[in-house]
Amino acid sequence: MAEPAEPRTHVRAVYVISVAAELAGVHPQTLRIYERKGLLEPARTSGGSRRYSEADIQHLRRIQSLTEEGLNLVGVKRVLELEARVAELEAELARVRLEAADAVAAAHRSYRRDIVPVRQAVTRYDDAAQVLRRLAGQQ
Numbered sequence: 433m434a435e436p437a438e439p440r441t442h443v444r445a446v447y448v449i450s451v452a453a454e455l456a457g458v459h460p461q462t463l464r465i466y467e468r469k470g471l472l473e474p475a476r477t478s479g480g481s482r483r484y485s486e487a488d489i490q491h492l493r494r495i496q497s498l499t500e501e502g503l504n505l506v507g508v509k510r511v512l513e514l515e516a517r518v519a520e521l522e523a524e525l526a527r528v529r530l531e532a533a534d535a536v537a538a539a540h541r542s543y544r545r546d547i548v549p550v551r552q553a554v555t556r557y558d559d560a561a562q563v564l565r566r567l568a569g570q571q
Contacts, residue, residue: 445475445483452484456492463492469505471495471512 452474453460463482466472472491474482484492491512498508 445485445488447484447489449474449482449484452482452489452492455489457496458492466492466495466505469509471505471509 447455449460449463453463456463463472463474463484467474467482472488472495474484474488477483494512495508498511499505503511
C-alpha cells in the first residue's frame with residue numbers, strides 16, 4: 433500500500449509569499465514582519481525567494497487566531513513556544529508510558545516462569561511441636 437501524499441505536501445514549501453498571504457488571510461508584508469519577529473521561518477529557494485508549506489499556512493492561521501484574541505506578537509511567540517513544548521512533553525510522556533507498560537509486561541512474564549508447583553497440603557500451624565514431630569516422622 434502506498435504512503436498517502438498529504439503528509440509530504442504538508443511540509444513541502446511550494447507557495448510564494450503572495451499566495452501564502454492570501455491563503456492565511458494576511459498581507460504579504462505581515463509575513464515579512466512575522467519572519468523578522470521570529471514567528472515564522474519560511475524555506476528559501478537557491479535565489480533567496482521565500483517559499484511556504486501547508487504547515488506554514490496552518491502556523492500563520494494560528495498566529496492570526498492568537499492576535500485576534502488580543503495577544504501582541506511577543507505574547508504570540510511565547511504561546512507558540514509553550515504549545516511546542518507541551519507537544520514535546522506529551523510525546524515524551526506517551527513514549528515513557530509505552531516503555532513502562534512494556535517493562536510491567538516483561539516483569540509479569542518473568543513471574544510466570546518463576547512459579548513452582550507446591551505440595552497440595554493444608555497444614556494448621558497452631559501447635560509448632562506437632563508440626564515438628566510430623567516433619568521428623570516423614571524423614
